[in-house]
Amino acid sequence: MTRQRIVELTLLLLAAFITVATVTVAAVNERVALSWAVIPYLLGLMALWAVTHLALRRWAPSSNGLLFPITALLQGVGFAFMIRIDPELADNHFAWSLAATCAFLLALRGLRDLTWLQKVRPYVGVGGALLLLAPASIARGPRQLDASPVIDLGAISIAPQQLGNLVLITFFAAWLSQYRSRNTAEHLGQVQPLEGDPSRFLPLIGGWLLTSVIIIFHSDMSLAFVTFVIFVSMWWIAAGRIRDLAILLTAIAGSVAVAAGSIAETKSIFAAWIDPWANLELGEASIRSSFALAGGGLTGTGPGGGSADWMPGATDLFAFVPVAEELGFIGGAAILLSYLLLVGVGLRLAVAARTEFDTILASGIAIFFAGQAWASIAAVVRFLPPTGLSLPFVALNGSLLITCNIALALLLRISETAPNISDRTQLLPQITLQSQGDQ
């Protein structure tokens, strides 16, 4: 067993302990109707973690040992809170976790060679754009203002937009790494630099077009936000220039202004952001979330003592609220730190990765986690307008959980091939700032 797997196993046991403790404390609280019937589901979740751990031992023995325990902890806390809100959600949560674990195993086993993704780049790009854009066209009709459109398949409904984002990350990574190699060659003087080469703007125009379509034609600001953040960060890492960044930001601001000025849905969302009291239909959830968070205070009400029944969307869009209310500011900060740690590990992997494609892909996935989680929590604390973004791994949102698990598999796959940076502990992510210089 490699060192990484030992770290992973230790931390997994810790995550399991925290999960069981949270469920137990919640079950003791008299307001919560938890029965013994949730125990099989709890054990089931741990069994899924064990399976994942064994699969990693077998198929990616030297991959990073921090990534999976962090996500497992978030998932475990999410599970504890879902069943605390409604014990009948246990089988739903377990079914999605099972599906997500299967997706993880498939991705881990199937994508042994990531260079293959680079070769089928055009198809990946088209597929990603389709996944991202199609649902809004298919599922047109009455939809809730603050939720992304879903494709309804009877028993379950799927929102493939986040999967689309992930596929697009792969495409961006392939495209930008190829684009970057020309850039480097230019820089090294191996090719004649083309002054005013318009191809420099192609990624920019692509990213702007994609985001604008989501903003203006699908009026889905939250999805557009995540897509844009991912794109802009990946582009900056690959080939960013400060002047181009300014141009890009101006263009996006223009699209947002057009949407905010002319589209009724976007207008009402912005209105509810600025003054939730005057727009109770959309604003009530964010008002209640601030009341609930304030009720939790520094140390929280304890699992089961909060007001999750009163909080609309507590299982999905506002999943952060019951957690931070019942575990307090300390617990909420711990959740934030977990995401920060996840991003830190991801970015560190990006630094260490073997190829430029791996670097950009790893950073894209890290930013996917970070951006999605940040925007979801930012909407809860009224930093952003009400969004339709769920908290990765915590919220009961099957499509997102599956997507995140595939992303995690990709990240682990990259870490498997990354050469080890000499590091005494391998426990904490070390973002190498200046020490390594610009490689």
Next chain:
Amino acid sequence: MTRRLAHVGVVFLLLYGFLFFRLEIIQVLNADALRNHPQNNREITLVFDEPRGVIRTADGEIVAQTVAVSGRQGRLRQYPYGPLYSHVAGFISAENGGAGLERTQNDFLGGEDLGVRLQDSRDLFIDRSRTGQIEMSIRHDIQLITRAAMAGHVGAAVVINPTTGSVLGLWSSPQFDPNHLSSHDLMAVTSDYTALSSDPNQPLLNRAEFQSYDIGSLFTIVTAAAAIEEDLGDFVVPSIERVTPLEGSQAIVHDGGACGGDLESLLITNCSPGWATIGTKIGGGKLNDVSQRLGLTRTSPVRLDGSPKGTLETESLNSSASYAAVGEGLKATPLQVAHLFATIANGGARMQPHAVSRVRTYDGKVLEEFTLNPLRQSLSKETAAELRQLLAENVVSGTAQNLSINGTPVGGMVATQFLGKHGWAVTIAPVTLPDLVVAVLLEDDSFSDQQVAEANVAAIARRITEAVLRLPSFKVGGS
């Protein structure tokens, strides 16, 4: 590329730092303000189906109680008198929070208050359900009188004891049945609540406490107080018909032709141009000063014990002293108006109005007793006595003759506002040694003319005053 990766890392570090900071503001730094926010119904929703004490009237009728029922929840909050106490006792609902005493006294009723929870040292170790009981100062018989008198009207009525500030009756119509909101049938509750909250007549609104109306010519009694304090008590206003305070502004006109005279004749003829003249003579500063002392401006609005304060009252009176003197632009709640006249009736001492007289523990021991809460001596005794004199004269020979009652000397005022389409009537009875103050507000009653409107609202105030005074248990000189 590593450097650029670091840029991205630093940006996300900053972004998450903002989140930490914002979360800290909400959960720690600003948490108290959010917890006490008037619209925050989280606490009360949490205790919806927990044991809860009863609310009683001063004469022992149970207004709200929690009974055992079969079913998942096991307990149901009931309001035996239905809509009669909908605005005083309020309601508690699983999803729509609560209102009234159910909300403001939640800590006592639900047993969250430590005094209720810990009766003896053993209670520290046993998680027993202790709840408190609330005893109101509201009397069942007086509440019934206000309901009967206000039947069929939209508006509010407040009966208050001027010497203690105890609210004896508080009615606001339209009303609602709180039983519908406390039900366990959440679908039905939601549809009822939606219907109530979208009703244009706003049955959920406690008009007596939370709705401000133009005070109109009722304000002239404050102008009179300022005039007396400025030694203008004997000032005689020359007879005039109209006053135009500013070039091109709207004139203040008296409908019945020219009028004038001393304070008494101004009041009994409701001579607005005369009051405007006096107001200019007194000056805006003095008027503002007196109304602030009486709690009409620049302070938090008068509310019952523990009620959410809401927004600040009018910052100052109309900038033109002439308009200010006739109450132009000043709004007040019926409770505030009752409080204003109670202050005059009580010799100028403002008493904090309250609806809760006692909090008892589950076994009947008195835990907290209301004690007199004098806010300040707003007017001197002499000024208040002179004002009572004016009000008495107003009922004997002035515009408030409709308020007179056989056998009891009464003071009072009647005012109508056609712009706001509402009318006021206030009585102090007996005016010589006041026992009660009654304030009535009628809203948009499609009055045909001012006379009818005044007669209508005065009739209601008179009926309430008369009936309360005649209650066998209503002893003169205390309650």
